[in-house]
Amino acid sequence: MLSEGKIGPAEAVCTASILLCLNALVSASIAADYGLQAAWMVLLLVGGLSGIGVVILMRLMEHYPDQSIIEVSQEVLGPVPGFMIGMIFFFFFLLAAVLFLRVEADRIVTVYLPDTPTSVLVLFMLITGVVSAFIGLESLSRTLHILSIPLIASIILPLILAYNFWDWNNLFPLWGSGLSGILKGGFLLSGMFADILILALIYPSIRVNKTAQIWSKALILGVSTNVATTIGVLLVFPIPNINENLFPVVQTARLVFLSRFVQRVDAFFAFFWMIAIMLKFNVLFYASCISLTRLLKLPYYKPLIYPLSVIVFALAFIPKDIIQVTEWIALGAWRWNGLIAYGLPALLLLIHHLKPKPRSIKGERRPTDGKPIPDPLA
Amino acid sequence: MGFWKFIADLLTFQVPEQSQPFELLETVEDYSGGRQQKTNVSEGSELSWSQTSLPSSRPSVKAGLLNDQTPSETQSQTSKKQDQESSSTKPQSPDQPKTGSEDAPNYPSSGYRLHRPLKRPQKMGAPTTIDVVQKVENILRQKQKTAQESNTSGQNKSGNTEQKPPVTDKPASSPSRRQHRGHRKNKKNQTEAKYNTNQSTNETSASEKSQPATSQPDQNHTPVLPDLEANLLYIGEAFYWPKDTGLIFREFMVGTEPPLKAVIIYLEGLADPSRIQQGILQPLMLLSGLSDLQMDAPLMPIIKQRLTTNAAIETKNNLREIVEEISAGATVVFFQGIPEALIVETSGWPRRSVEKAVSERVIRGPQEAFNEDLATSVSMIRRLLRDPRLIKEDLTVGHRARNQCALIYLQDLANPRLVQEIKRRIQSLEVDAVLSSGALEQLIEDNTWGLYPLSMATERTDRTVSALLEGKVVVFLEGDPFALVYPSTAWSLMQTAEDHAQRDLAATTLRGIRWLSALILVFLPGFYVAVTGYHPEMIPTDLLLSIAANRNRVPFPSVIEILIMEFSFELIREAGIRIPGVIGPTLGIVGAIILGQAAVAAALVNPVVIVLVAITGISSFAIPAYSLAVALRIYRFAYIILGATLGLFGLALGFGTHLVILASLKSMGVPYLAPLGPLTFANKDLFAQGFIWKQERRPDYLGVKDPYRQAPIARKWILSPDKGGNKK
Structure with a gap:
């Protein structure tokens, strides 16, 4: 049986929430496309919809405490359909890793390293992904746990430090594009926080005591960071500037001026963003390795690391440029990921409840839903 | 009455004639009959004494440092003496059949005879010839010679697989992996086989021994036999004596009734001869007059409890363990007829005194450090x-x-x-x-x-x-x-x-400085390279202009500058340690200053780099753990390369991966970053040092049996109003 080590609830929360928080670097500009001044409401709506999805996921996973979402799909649907659904989950993580790798490499090249080829950055990040995957989930989660406060602070802090550029009028009109725009944005971006599916993948590794708290804390932390960042960006920049800007948080950080000697602190914050980017990619890459391992029922995941790294490297260069990969994320991944992350688990949960439960000779229900068999002598 | 006579003689300064057990060791011919008689008397005893079974080839032995020799006389000299004496007599092989001439006593030189007439003691019983060590030496010498010859002939004859080299010699060809795995086991078995051979040889040659043949010894237990010679053979063979001259055998007679033959064995230089003399030989030889009644009791407990004066003694009956004890500096005493050996702790070798700590010096607090002992x-x-x-x-x-x-x-x-x-x-x-x-x-x-x-x-x-x-x-x-x-x-x-x-605040501040120095040590050179190469906008304009002006004459990129200077610094540091005497550190500092100035004057590096490298070098000395400082010094080169390759992004990648690796480390199963990663309850002594009276709990990641190290209110005096505390 695949052994990934055990992580604590706090580490699990940090692992999932950092994945969601990092969307805050770009979520403001994309949400502003739909909601204008009410972009933060769009994100709140996305958070609410994700909350419903998370509840479904949570309920599903609680029936199978020792299995990941890959095994659950096979358990509920049977071998072949379950394998197909598991394949979808694998591609979900693989493409998430690929798109994230490419978009962040392009962003770093655009903003900080204009003379460096994208391939070099992709290669270096892939190397760190391979190293982290070899080391395993425990260390990755532990690192994210240790760094969670500095990483989240590095996203929030520039917006606070740019307080002298705040213009409260930028938030008005409060409803922005109106209710229809907010609802449209909320539904179309419902997959923005779909990365929380990682919890369903590493579920067997979590020392579960209060499952609901893990899911809810991770989602609330991620959503609140995104909303706060969006509000901060809205306070600094007017809507037209946000719409045209792919890196609103970076632009905000560049405005920070502490003194004549301490100028351009954005590089300082960028240092932490880059660490967060690296760690998020590492988690996604690890997730793709683990999901394939679970799908194929392999005892070890490490033999898959090198082949998958080559595949990721190759796939990362399919998008033409940063514009295209951003479109794929904003119009593709964030739009449809919700269906995979919440829709398929909802389907699985429905089938789980509709499926006739095998009964024993005496007519008692048999514990086939993954719950531990009660000890009759206890 | 003998005792009172002895006391009277002592008080009147007369030499008691019967109180010289050494006299018994001097001559042989007077006692041959008595020996046989006494042995017959004790045959039925529990210990089954068997002195009579041993053939006598020499009447005396001179091996050993004690009594017979001056302390400066080494075993090698003794061996030479024995060789000379052996050459005068006929060398004896254990395999040869005994002749009547071998049993004939070989008189020692006249120097061994007493000047005064020897009186036969009334109570000391029969004396015994002293020949075991010499016989064992002859046997082992012959064996080693045979083994060497067979080894040589085996090497000469190609394809002769039957004649295997001795265990100790290196194999002719390097063993395969499978052979390597079984190497130690085979070695153990071969040693065992030798022991069994010796045992059977002894049994054959001494058929009259009362001790029955022992069964096959198990792998880890090789029992001590009642036969002194067999035990000595095992020990001698284990240490390759007499080829290796470090093992000292000293044969003597315990002054019991009848005298009991015994041999002490120790390693030269590891055991303290004065402790052996005072704790073993003197009591056993001089003070061991036991009455006949006492002889009915088992002898070893009496020796342990009444005769041996050393503090740390024990008995063992496993020759393997005994060999280890000898290697550790203990002295082993074998007694004829007793299937146990007495292990006496006599280790004594030169030791360094307790000195000041070298690598963990402090201003306040204890100064002493451990030493090698x-x-x-x-x-x-x-x-x-x-x-x-x-x-x-x-x-x-x-x-x-x-x-x-x-x-x-x-x-x-x-x-x-x-x-x-x-x-x-x-x-x-x-x-x-x-x-x-x-x-x-x-x-x-x-x-x-x-x-x-x-x-x-x-x-x-x-x-x-x-x-x-x-x-x-x-x-x-x-x-x-x-x-x-x-x-x-x-x-x-x-x-x-x-x-x-220190007080908590001072200690916390100093810890902060140490952590800062660690960050400087790892990141500063790489950060400089990254910023000057990729993010010059981060540098304040005035500083940027200054750096640019200084770099104007330098032909190298920043990364080369830094690498040259860091490498030079490490070179000076390493050479400074190796330079003998007290001038090493001084020469290092002088070398660094001269080298730095010369490098700047030659426009090889800019002065900013010198400053950075100096700060980095000083920071490395602020790390308390030397191994950690070495690790960080090496990692900084990786950060220099990463900074030169990808700027701050490279540093971030390196730091992130570094942290993941650190989080994966474990020390005996405990995560290296505990109690921060994973987060557990931390006592108030992590980054910051809390009040000493508040540090009630031990670190919980250790899983200790008692989590509290002091009471919730450690300073009880604050509860007492008459001691200056506030009454609540």
């Missing part, structure tokens, strides 16, 4: 920690060197699983030798591919005791002055012994 180091701990629950367990590592290890912990505090795990790892080592604590650390630690030390190596007593009181386990290695503390975390390596001698 294990017993001294342990005694220093016991002096500071007078808890009877302090346990010291002895372990041995290394098949050849048999290095002594000590595992120290508090019985009612340390996690038993931790103790068991450390013990398991040390005991499972299959190596020739472990010569330093650094080597031992690498052999038992979880991750060996990184640079980080996973144990705290300290030479300070107070730090070791502090660790023990936290519930940690300390490992000592004989011959190394550093104690290894398990488990150790990254935080503990950044603390010094002086921290707790």
